[in-house]
Amino acid sequence: MSTYLVASDSFVVTNSGPVVTRDLVSHDDKIMIVRRDGRLAFSALSDLEQGDADHLGHRIFTNMGDIFLPEGSDILMKGSPLSGAEIEDMAQRDSRVKVEIVNVHHVRTNGQRGDKTRAYQQCLAELRGRAVALPREVAETNGIGEDVEEILEIAGAVFERFEDERWVAYDIDPSPRPLGRHLSAHHATALMLLTAWASDTGSLVSRTRTEETMLRRNLIAGLVAQGSPFETTWVPGYHPVECRLRLLEEEERRAYRSVTAAFAVRHPVYRLVTADPGALVVNLMIVPASG
Amino acid sequence: MPARAPMLVTRRNVKELLAHVGARRLDVDVAQERGLITAAKVSGLWVFASSGADLDSSRQLVAAKCEELVSEWFIAGMSWIPNTAASRLLGAKVTGAVAKLFLRELVRKGRFGALGLLTAEFQPYLALFAWDAAAEVEERVGFMISQLARAGKVASSDLPPPSFTPTNDAWRSHLLHHGEFLGLGVRQGTSLLTWKELA
Numbered sequence: 001m002s003t004y005l006v007a008s009d010s011f012v013v014t015n016s017g018p019v020v021t022r023d024l025v026s027h028d029d030k031i032m033i034v035r036r037d038g039r040l041a042f043s044a045l046s047d048l049e050q051g052d053a054d055h056l057g058h059r060i061f062t063n064m065g066d067i068f069l070p071e072g073s074d075i076l077m078k079g080s081p082l083s084g085a086e087i088e089d090m091a092q093r094d095s096r097v098k099v100e101i102v103n104v105h106h107v108r109t110n111g112q113r114g115d116k117t118r119a120y121q122q123c124l125a126e127l128r129g130r131a132v133a134l135p136r137e138v139a140e141t142n143g144i145g146e147d148v149e150e151i152l153e154i155a156g157a158v159f160e161r162f163e164d165e166r167w168v169a170y171d172i173d174p175s176p177r178p179l180g181r182h183l184s185a186h187h188a189t190a191l192m193l194l195t196a197w198a199s200d201t202g203s204l205v206s207r208t209r210t211e212e213t214m215l216r217r218n219l220i221a222g223l224v225a226q227g228s229p230f231e232t233t234w235v236p237g238y239h240p241v242e243c244r245l246r247l248l249e250e251e252e253r254r255a256y257r258s259v260t261a262a263f264a265v266r267h268p269v270y271r272l273v274t275a276d277p278g279a280l281v282v283n284l285m286i287v288p289a290s291g
Numbered sequence: 292m293p294a295r296a297p298m299l300v301t302r303r304n305v306k307e308l309l310a311h312v313g314a315r316r317l318d319v320d321v322a323q324e325r326g327l328i329t330a331a332k333v334s335g336l337w338v339f340a341s342s343g344a345d346l347d348s349s350r351q352l353v354a355a356k357c358e359e360l361v362s363e364w365f366i367a368g369m370s371w372i373p374n375t376a377a378s379r380l381l382g383a384k385v386t387g388a389v390a391k392l393f394l395r396e397l398v399r400k401g402r403f404g405a406l407g408l409l410t411a412e413f414q415p416y417l418a419l420f421a422w423d424a425a426a427e428v429e430e431r432v433g434f435m436i437s438q439l440a441r442a443g444k445v446a447s448s449d450l451p452p453p454s455f456t457p458t459n460d461a462w463r464s465h466l467l468h469h470g471e472f473l474g475l476g477v478r479q480g481t482s483l484l485t486w487k488e489l490a
Binding site (some may be wrong): 238 | 395399413417424
């Protein structure tokens with residue numbers, strides 16, 4: 001058995017697709033681990049328990065998204081496992097820090113695409129009442145504005161459209177989050193459009209603010225579910241306030257990705273126990289058992 | 292002979308540094324080999340200095356000046372700080388480009404609080420505040436949000452002043468830009484309007 005501390009806004013990979021920590025079901029789910037021989041495998045989730053609601057740790061910003069690493073947990077880096085404090089120290093000294101990752105193409109699950117309407121409703125609920133605002137030039141490129149409206153209509157959302165010379169915005173009535181725990185390709189499609197910020201050489205670029213961890217987590221988990229490779233950049237690098245996510249034509253098959261920054265923060269955590277020993281795959285990064 | 296003032300430059304101004312240390316005719320690498328100048332990477336770029344001690348002392352002077360400016364301005368647009376800090380330094384010649392690198396280093400180390408803002412091209416940049424002003428900044432962000440919910444509009448003049456008098460009023464504009472960064476609405480003149488108010 002192995003025990004892990006995992007942030008509530010993280011996702012793990014079950015054999016039926018990526019699932020947010022808080023939505024896992026103990027004794028039912030099998031979750032992806034890296035076995036001691038280095039191979040990926042699924043292990044039964046023996047126990048899941050809500051932990052400290054205000055746990056100290058570090059948010060680590062990498063080229064494959066971000067992760068909250070609770071104090072008491074390490075993460076696998078190039079060389080050896082490191083704590084969040086050690087990563088923060090290295091990042092502040094401008095050292096090259098690399099985190100080990102599981103490539104998207106290695107994640108094979110039996111995931112279903114699920115219900116489109118429900119997936120879109122979940123995405124809108126995660127916006128938490130904020131407007132969807134797109135730079136006007138983006139909204140008017142390749143029918144992106146029309147695609148956003150189609151998502152809102154399929155979700156049955158009540159919305160109003162506004163525009164001026166810089167922006168096209170949709171003010172959406174907040175709706176409750178519908179049930180459903182698997183994150184699918186539908187989430188990825190919707191969230192790429194709802195957070196569209198640029199249209200680079202024909203491919204969309206998503207923009208989320210650093211604190212929009214749930215929205216970004218759903219987007220990335222959705223991309224993992226549909227097997228779409230991606231990369232993230234954090235701007236400005238010396239103090240990220242935004243994440244830009246870009247889809248890649250082909251995944252760069254690299255085991256390590258750069259860390260841009262790390263900051264001490266507090267966040268709710270869960271304690272997970274797997275039946276088999278190993279290291280847990282969290283947000284595509286590798287967290288060894290704690291304690 | 293009077294002591295030479297410390298001088299720090301980026302590669303662009305390295306000839307000025309060579310002249311400053313009396314090595315006008317030397318190549319930068321030769322001057323380094325002879326110990327006439329030194330170089331160190333700051334925020335990913337090379338900074339050339341009249342000595343290692345000058346680099347350290349100037350780094351501290353720039354940090355102190357940046358902290359002074361951020362405190363005076365309450366919420367300070369990051370792009371305005373380096374040149375002002377460099378021009379106000381006494382006893383050291385530091386270019387604005389070097390001050391910018393030192394400031395980035397300070398921000399990376401968390402010496403300031405930061406608000407996100409957007410350029411006209413939708414690129415993010417930062418406005419900085421002193422940590423001891425964090426509560427007052429948070430209060431004004433909260434005021435902006437509640438005023439938008441109440442009236443659909445907040446003018447920069449509506450924002451309550453902090454407990455001290457900042458040396459300029461740019462903090463008001465930075466806060467409205469931050470509102471736009473947060474997606475709360477759209478800026479029009481010196482106001483921030485909710486999307487509904489735009490209609």
